[in-house]
Amino acid sequence: MHEIQPAAPYECPYCGEPGETVLDLSEGDHNFIEDCHVCCRPIEFHLETDGEQWDLDVRAEND
């Protein structure tokens, strides 16, 4: 079993700062939260993947 962990660019939904997060495609569809490295607010990531193709949605908490 190989692991695919592409880096995905995103923009912070709060302050607009560009960032990058590493995706774990082996988990399938899942949500996770990372704090913005600039404004430190929690960014919600919604990842949809079939293990190869992926689509990342970035939202502000409570959005």
Ligand SMILES: [Zn+2]
């Ligand atoms: Zn931010």
